[in-house]
Amino acid sequence: MELYKYNIVISEDALSMLDKHTQFLAKVNVNAAKKFADQILDDIDSLSTLPERCPFYENAFVPGNRYRMLVSCKRYLIIYEISAGNVFVDFIIDSRQDATKV
Secondary structure (H helix, E strand, C coil): CCCCCCEEEECHHHHHHHHHHHHHHHCCCHHHHHHHHHHHHHHHHHCCCCHHHCCECCCCCCCCCCCEEEEECCCEEEEEEEECCEEEEEEEEECCCCHHHC
16 A cells, blocks of 8 residues: 655745754854754655644644644754645744744
8 A cells, every 4th residue: 555645835934033043053063054954854755755743733823724734853843834735835944943933
């Protein structure tokens, strides 16, 4: 039995967020920054199969049961929605930051 593969679409905002997080880390350790970016992208790629496995993202400022979240690199949240055979990655946030200021 072959699993259905979803198409992954990463928004410009999410790519910009990933870039900012990676650049910040690169100031301390370039190798760690590369590993970080690779891990985030691998985790995003994993959403092509069974993206429903992740819980809904609960936040007072986000419509309920619309976005899901995948924790990556221990504290980063990949926020995405599933629609019409696609996984739309809209945000990549550090769970320590105030999500209302993203």
